[in-house]
Amino acid sequence: MIELHSIPSEQVVLSTLMSLEQVADTLVEQVDISDFYAGRHQVIFKLIADQHKKGESLDPVTIWELIRINNHENDVSEKYLMELTGRITTTLMFDTHLAKLKDLSARRRLQDTSKLISSMAVDMATHTAETAVSKAQSLIQNLDLGSGEEKLKxxxxxxxxxxxxxxxxxxxxxxxxxxxxGICTGFTALDNKLGEISKGDLVIIGARPSMGKTTFAQNLAADMMINQSLPVLFCSIEMKGHQIAQRLISGIGDVELRKVLTGKISPNSDDVKKISTAANILEKAPLMIDDNNRSTVATIRRSAKKVQLKYGKVGAIFVDYIQRVTPLSKNNFGRSDKDIGEISGELKRIAGDFECPVFALAQLNRNLENRPNKRPMNSDLKESGDLEQDADIIMFIYRDEVYHKESKDVGTAEIIIGKARNGSIGTVRLATDLAKSTFADLSPEYYESLDEQGVGGGV
The missing domain is CATH 4.10.910 (30s ribosomal protein s13; domain 2)
Incomplete structure (x- = not known):
């Protein structure tokens, strides 16, 4: 008799989920408890799935503690769990064995349904031939054919x-x-150009060093959490959490960052009150900061789940910056096109899964430094192919004063929109005061002066 289950395949799938934690968060959602035939494997997977929903660790030690706490030791022994996680696993093995489990579980459901239909066929007391056929048709139509089927409408x-x-x-x-x-940026000129940023959008913010991309991202985050009451997750791979907080306090309080960093302020200065007010605003804001300098898309997803549990939803996610995200497939040759493509694809999926925009900051190629016109374009994104394809919006920051100290545009930045699925491409100008960690809309007087000079506002 053919057995419609595979204990070794079930073991490989469970071992992968508990052992390869970097990728487990993206794999566990592909698995269902009905994919497992063995009762003890169902127990283990249920605990893994519960941990995944809470955004907590899935490692074997944690799962064993949960087995003991929930009195499942009669189902799963510590020895069996350790033997299970001692198996050598890879994501390729996971895909192969999960496909096998899906096939076997579908066959088990088909077998159960056929047995029920057979029993109805001979049950003349309860069913007429007509009602038996009708019921059988209904049972067959209701067979679960896989998660992809429910997308067809x-x-x-x-x-x-x-x-x-x-x-x-x-x-x-x-x-x-x-x-x-959708989500607003908080900058009137930019919102007029982009329209709303949709929930589920991947937004790339690219710039060369010293252009202020982290400050710009923090300004966006501040408006979303303070003025739009949106829970924000800020994943800072480059700076520590307290450094992010210092810059937010500087921007929110309109105080020079150096004063926040050094504390060199007169006790009677208005800046003391501004800093205190900004700190109070930040304390009440729905902002969570993840400053893990070895972030992967799995840890970002896990942090997003915790924000969702705390606030009921995720309003926006910021990743600073995408080339510093640790790739899932480690190699010895640094970041590759494949790595960045894998990361951007996963960030796009995270945006869709949490129904919020993901803002990913990105470094640009040095090649643009060799051009007379150093304004960025889409091709300047490092490993740009997949970033361009996955992104719904691409914005670049350009400050002319970085290259030309005598520039007439000192104190302003160009936000160059290179891609916008639902908006318009083009350039928007913003005022900058990076000493106070601030970008802002330009005054009407600025645009009037441009008109008088015959220059256009670029919006």
Missing amino acids: HAHEFSKVAISEFMQRHQALHDGVAFDG
């Missing part, structure tokens, strides 16, 4: 959603209230 289902959102937006505008739709 008639276009009308999606059009209903689109029309419903349109009516809600229309009513919100009529009533003068905010609509809980």
Whole structure:
């Protein structure tokens, strides 16, 4: 008799989830408890899935502690768990064995359904032939054919959603209230150009060093968490958490960063009160900072889950910066195109899974330094192919004063929009005061002066 289960394959899948923690968070969602035939394997997977939902560790020691706490020692012994996790596993093995488990679990469901249909066929007391056939058809139609099947819907289902959102937006505008739709940047000129940033968008912010990309990202995050009441996750791979907080206090309080860093302020100065007020605002803001300098997409996903548990949702995720994210497939040759493509693809999936935009900062190639016009373009993104493809929005920061000390544009930055799925490409100018960690909309007077000079505002 053919057995519709594979204990070795179940062991490989469980061992991978507990042993390869860097990738486990992206793999566990592909598995269902019904994929396992053995009862003890179902126990182990349920604990793994519960940990995944909470954004907690899936390692064998943690799982064993949970087995003991939940009185599952009769189902799973410590010796068996250690033998299980002692297996050598790879993500390639995981994919192969999970596919086998999916096939076997589907066959088990088919077998169970066929047994039920057989019993109905001979149950003349309960079913007529007509009702038995009808019930059998219903059972077959309700067989779970896989998660991809539920994505198939008639276009009308999606059009209903689109029309419903349109009516809600229309009513919100009529009533003068905010609509809980996309995300704003907080900069009027930039929002006019981009429109809303949609939930699920991957936004790339690229710049050469000293252009202020981290400050710009922190300004975006500050507006979202303070003015839009959105829970924000800031993954800082380059700076420690307290350094991020210092810059946020500088920007929110409109105080020079050096004063926040050195404490050299007169006790009676207004800056003391500004710093205190900014710190109080930051204390109440829905902001979580992950300053793990070895972040992977798995740790970013795990942090996002914790934000979701704490606040009920994730409003936006910031990653500073994408080339510093540790790739899942380690190699000895530094970051490759494949690594960056894998990371950007996973960040795009994280955006979709948490229904929030992900803002990923990116370094640009040095090659642009050799051009007379050093304004960035999409091709200047390091390993740009996949970043360009995965991104919904690409923005670059250019400050002319970095290259030309006598520039007439001192104190301003160009935000160059190189890609915008739902907005317009082009350039927006913002005022800068990096000493106070601040970008801001330019005054109407600035644009009037440009018009008088016959220069255009670039918006």
